[in-house]
Amino acid sequence: MIGRVLKSTGSWYQVLTDQGVMLECRTRGKLRLEESKETNPVAVGDLVLLEPDGEKGIITEVQPRKNHIVRQSTRKTGHSHVLASNIDQALLLVTLIQPRTSLGFVDRFLVTCEAFGIPQILVFNKRDLLDQEAIDWCYDVMAVYQKIGISTFLISLTEDEDIKSLEQYLSGKITLIAGHSGTGKSTLLNRLVPSAHQVTAEVSGSTMKGVHTTTFAEMFAVDDQTMIIDTPGVKEWGLMDMNKGEISDYFPEMREKRLNCKFGSKCLHLEEPKCAIRESLEHGEISISRFESYLSMVLGGDNRK
Numbered sequence: 316m317i318g319r320v321l322k323s324t325g326s327w328y329q330v331l332t333d334q335g336v337m338l339e340c341r342t343r344g345k346l347r348l349e350e351s352k353e354t355n356p357v358a359v360g361d362l363v364l365l366e367p368d369g370e371k372g373i374i375t376e377v378q379p380r381k382n383h384i385v386r387q388s389t390r391k392t393g394h395s396h397v398l399a400s401n402i403d404q405a406l407l408l409v410t411l412i413q414p415r416t417s418l419g420f421v422d423r424f425l426v427t428c429e430a431f432g433i434p435q436i437l438v439f440n441k442r443d444l445l446d447q448e449a450i451d452w453c454y455d456v457m458a459v460y461q462k463i464g465i466s467t468f469l470i471s472l473t474e475d476e477d478i479k480s481l482e483q484y485l486s487g488k489i490t491l492i493a494g495h496s497g498t499g500k501s502t503l504l505n506r507l508v509p510s511a512h513q514v515t516a517e518v519s520g521s522t523m524k525g526v527h528t529t530t531f532a533e534m535f536a537v538d539d540q541t542m543i544i545d546t547p548g549v550k551e552w553g554l555m556d557m558n559k560g561e562i563s564d565y566f567p568e569m570r571e572k573r574l575n576c577k578f579g580s581k582c583l584h585l586e587e588p589k590c591a592i593r594e595s596l597e598h599g600e601i602s603i604s605r606f607e608s609y610l611s612m613v614l615g616g617d618n619r620k
């Protein structure tokens with residue numbers, strides 16, 4: 316039997332078999348030991364081989380993954396957690412307030428997706444909480460991302476009667492939803508899959524941050540072809556291990572320009588002479604906020620802001 320993992324708690328897995336049956340499964344001890352640095356051997360989205368075990372199932376093998384996205388702990392514990400596998404795209408759900416999402420966080424997430432070859436959608440939620448000035452600022456920020464090929468949206472999941480323009484981008488695909496706690500990931504999921512009844516909770520009145528309501532990643536079907544993965548809110552987004560020289564490769568607006576730097580792929584775009592990236596920055600072709608994010612990644616700045 317073969318199936319797809321819809322939910323993983325670390326000790327048991329909810330698997331949808333190719334016969335359309337939902338099975339609660341466990342793994343064999345062996346499967347766990349074989350795994351290296353990642354804390355979870357089986358991730359949401361994995362295609363797995365199963366053996367029946369009474370009313371339940373045993374996962375005997377994880378099929379090779381088309382792709383996966385890893386959440387790296389920012390503290391140097393070396394732990395990494397596969398958030399999900401075999402996805403078509405990642406939707407980053409952010410809010411300017413309640414909670415605040417920084418552009419540094421956005422860019423670290425986008426760079427990680429680029430490194431894993433996963434297309435991204437950037438959605439600003441809770442428009443209803445913004446005044447006109449903040450909305451104007453948000454559109455300026457969205458323009459920066461649109462320019463580098465990322466689809467962006469500004470929505471209010473509680474006020475907008477329909478979110479069809481966004482839904483079009485999800486249709487027929489497997490989409491992972493990520494973001495800080497409290498940005499409305501589960502609220503979005505419930506709008507897409509009303510039968511899911513995912514629990515949502517108000518952000519804390521004192522910290523204006525989410526209260527970590529969703530605790531496990533879980534995949535839901537919108538229709539036969541469309542799947543959505545709701546995930547627990549992340550506080551920080553650490554960059555996976557990558558060479559400093561590699562980072563600008565994951566900034567789409569730098570990828571080609573960097574070939575024109577005098578020092579070619581050795582240029583880190585810091586103080587080097589005849590740097591095509593810094594020239595583009597001066598000409599306004601690369602946005603200052605994106606370049607600042609780049610610098611903090613190369614110089615190893617604070618990953619938590």
Ligand SMILES: Nc1nc2c(ncn2[C@@H]2O[C@H](COP(=O)(O)OP(=O)(O)OP(=O)(O)O)[C@@H](O)[C@H]2O)c(=O)[nH]1
Nearest residue numbers: 472496497499500501502515516517527528529548
């Ligand atoms: N004002 C406003 N509130 C919203 C909007 N969308 C969601 N919310 C509220 O924000 C709160 C948090 O929403 P959740 O869907 O639980 O957030 P989450 O991202 O799933 O949070 P975690 O599961 O903790 O990661 C809830 O009270 C939602 O009703 C919006 O567009 N505007």
Ligand SMILES: [Mg+2]
Nearest residue numbers: 500501528529
């Ligand atoms: Mg949630």
Ligand SMILES: [Zn+2]
Nearest residue numbers: 576582584590
């Ligand atoms: Zn350069």
